[in-house]
Amino acid sequence: MSTTDILAARGKRLAAGAGALATAVALGATLFAAAPARATQGPDKPYGVIIAKKGLSVRQYPSTDSSVRGYLRHRAQVGLVCKVRTQNVGGNSFWYLTREERGAWVSAKYVTNSGRVKFCKDVHRTRVQPKHPTKHAVG
Helix, strand or coil, rough: CCHHHHHHHHHHHHHHHEEEEEEHHHHHHHHHHHHHHHHHHHCCCEEEEEEECCCCEEECCCCCCCCEEEEECCCCCCEEEEEEEEECCCCCCEEEECCCCCCCEHHHHHHCCCCCCEEHHHHHCCCCCCCCCCCCCCC
């Protein structure tokens, strides 16, 4: 093998190594950029993104007959506590309880969630339970 052939082979190996390194760096940068958004929510704190083009009404209870407590714009991000199966909206009978201060409901038909959202019966919500048990009033 001549010196030229050896140098050409080394050049090819270096080029292949540089390409692999560039790919690894690009993948690492992509994962690093995506990591902070996921880390702020955590695996046990799912969130959803509103996909309804005109936005979505936030309701007091999981029903379209319930009073409207607010409104979320298209692409708004909302924290999700749990889900229930109730009134069917456009072929989807799930509703999500949001992590707002007093809790409110949105139809899952118009929300894309970040991962697994547990059923409300499986979630222990300490904010619903009173800190000090109320004594029964007599009289």
